[in-house]
Amino acid sequence: MxxxxxxxAIVRDRDxxxxxxxxxAPEAARAHLFAIHAFNAEITAIxxxxxxxxxxxxxxxxxxxxxxxxxxGQPVATALAETIRQYRLxxxxxxxxxxxxxxxxxxxxxxxxxxxxxxxxxxxxxLMQMAAIVLAGGSDPGTAExxxxxxxxxxxxxxxxxxPFHAARRKSYLxxxxxxxxxxxxxxMFAGRATPALASLLAELRxxxxxxxxxxxxxxxxxxxxxxxxxLPLALVEPHLRQTEKPGFDPLxxxxxxxxxxxxxxxxxxxxxxxx
Numbered sequence: 495m496x497x498x499x500x501x502x503a504i505v506r507d508r509d510x511x512x513x514x515x516x517x518x519a520p521e522a523a524r525a526h527l528f529a530i531h532a533f534n535a536e537i538t539a540i541x542x543x544x545x546x547x548x549x550x551x552x553x554x555x556x557x558x559x560x561x562x563x564x565x566x567g568q569p570v571a572t573a574l575a576e577t578i579r580q581y582r583l584x585x586x587x588x589x590x591x592x593x594x595x596x597x598x599x600x601x602x603x604x605x606x607x608x609x610x611x612x613x614x615x616x617x618x619x620x621l622m623q624m625a626a627i628v629l630a631g632g633s634d635p636g637t638a639e640x641x642x643x644x645x646x647x648x649x650x651x652x653x654x655x656x657x658p659f660h661a662a663r664r665k666s667y668l669x670x671x672x673x674x675x676x677x678x679x680x681x682x683m684f685a686g687r688a689t690p691a692l693a694s695l696l697a698e699l700r701x702x703x704x705x706x707x708x709x710x711x712x713x714x715x716x717x718x719x720x721x722x723x724x725x726l727p728l729a730l731v732e733p734h735l736r737q738t739e740k741p742g743f744d745p746l747x748x749x750x751x752x753x754x755x756x757x758x759x760x761x762x763x764x765x766x767x768x769x770x
Contacts, residue, residue, distance in 0.1 A: 496569075497529075497569040497570070497572050497573040497576075498525040498528065498529075498573060500532070500569045500570065500573075501525070501528040501529045501531075501532035501569070501570055501573050502525070502528045502532075504528075504532040504535050504536065504570065505528050505531045505532050505535060508535040508539070509531055509534070509535050510754075510757075511727050511730055511757070512527075512531045512534075512621075512727060513528075513531070514726075514757065514758060514761050515723055515726035515727050515761055516528060516531065516723065518722075518723045518726060518761070518765040519629060519723040520629075520720075523628050523629055525573070526573075526577040526580070526581065526628045527625050527628060527629075527723070527724075528573075529570065529573035529574045529576070529577045530574065530577060530621060530624050530625060530628070531621065532570045532573070532574075533557075533570055533571070533574045533588070534591070534617075534621055536557075536570055537554070537557065537591065537592065537595050538595070538598070540553050540554065540595070540598070540599070541595075541598040541599050544599070547599040547600050550596075550598075550599040551596060551599065554592045554595060554596060555592075557571065557592060558588075558589060558592050560575075561574060561575050561578065561585065561588060562585070563575075574588075577628065580632070581627055581628050581631070581632040582627075582632045583624055583627055583628075583632075587620045587623070587624060588620075590616045590620065591616055591617055591620050591621075593616070594613050594616035594617050595617070597613060598665075601664060601665065603666045603668070603669075603670045603673075603680065604666065604667050604668065604669050604670065605669065605670050605671070606669050606670070606671045607669045607671065607672055607702070609669065610650075610653075610667065610669050611646050613649075613667075614645055614646040614648075614649035614650065615642055615645060615646060617645075617649065618645035618646065618648050618649035618652070619641045619642045619644070619645025619646060619649075620641075620645070621645070622637075622640075622641040622644055622645050622648075622724050622725060622727075623635075623637060623638060623641035623645075623724075625723070625724035626641060626721050626724040626725075628724075629720055629721045629723060629724055630718075630720070630721060635718070635721055637713075637717070637721060637724070639713055640710055640713035640714065640717065640725070641724075641725075643706045643707075643709040643710040643713065644706070644707075644710040644713075644725050644728050646703075646706045647703045647704075647706040647707040647710055647728065647731050648727055648728060648731055650699055650700075650702060650703035650706070651703055651730075651731045651734045651735055652734075653667045654696060654699060654700070654703075654734075654735075654738055654745065654750060655734055655738075655749070655750040655751070657696075657745050657746060658745070658746050658747060658748075658749070661683050661684055661686065661746055662686075664684050666680055666683070666684075668680075668683075668695060668699075672695055672698065672699070673695060676691045676692075676694050676695040676698070677691045678691040678692055678695055679691070683746065686746050686747070687746070688744050688745055688746045688747070692745065692746075693745075696738065696745055700735050700738065700739070703731065703735060704732075704735065707728070707731055707732065710725075710728060710769075711769065711770050712770075714728075714768065714769045714770040715770045717768075717770075719768075722764075722765065722768065722769070723765070725769060726761050726764055726765060726769070728764075728769050729760045729761055729763070729764035729769055730752070730757060730760060730761070733752050733756075733760060734750055734751075734752065737750040737751065737752060738750045
């Protein structure tokens with residue numbers, strides 16, 4: 495399997511939402527979007543593949559060096575290095591993403607909402623911005639503000655969807671300042687108990703996600719149509735948020751997912767009609 499095919503397979507199997515969105519990109523750009531998103535899938539998986547944080551940091555540093563080295567023979571790193579070269583992507587964006595992912599390795603809580611939004615910016619927002627640059631042929635697409643807002647909305651939705659998985663690992667991305675304000679006992683969450691305090695905190699996070707989503711939709715009104723595939727995952731944010739608001743929904747037990755056929759339909763509709 496060549497590098498392009500391996501990247502596509504990784505994104506298809508481990509990041510289905512972005513895979514489906516990438517299929518709406520022109521064929522010439524699609525392999526490069528897969529390279530960016532396969533890299534993200536590999537980095538995201540590190541925390542679950544290592545037995546201790548220091549080993550995870552070693553792996554993150556390996557990726558940093560591999561990208562600088564042109565891939566070091568690793569298929570995903572090779573494909574990403576070629577994408578960075580061809581589209582003149584800022585290497586600093588990938589360095590920042592790798593640095594942000596160090597947080598995934600440790601049991602420390604997310605300190606504040608501002609820290610969480612910053613983490614989302616260095617990860618989710620950066621991925622959208624890099625995809626937009628690829629779709630713009632390597633030029634500045636003028637989407638930094640849009641990527642920032644859209645990426646935070648997408649990341650907050652994703653973190654709420656992943657809450658059962660994170661809680662089972664005794665890992666919390668919920669801001670500690672918000673947890674304190676709502677009276678949330680993190681140990682109760684880790685034990686699988688969905689308390690009123692957790693419900694009120696998640697309600698506030700949904701409101702924050704929707705604020706970013708609304709701002710992104712305003713920015714999307716002036717988006718060049720060719721850049722739309724970079725932001726298509728945004729079409730799934732509101733449907734996923736609504737799933738968490740259904741009566742009887744347990745955020746620590748129920749997966750906040752939508753049917754695969756509906757997910758594909760939502761992305762298809764957004765690709766045809768736009769996201770604004």
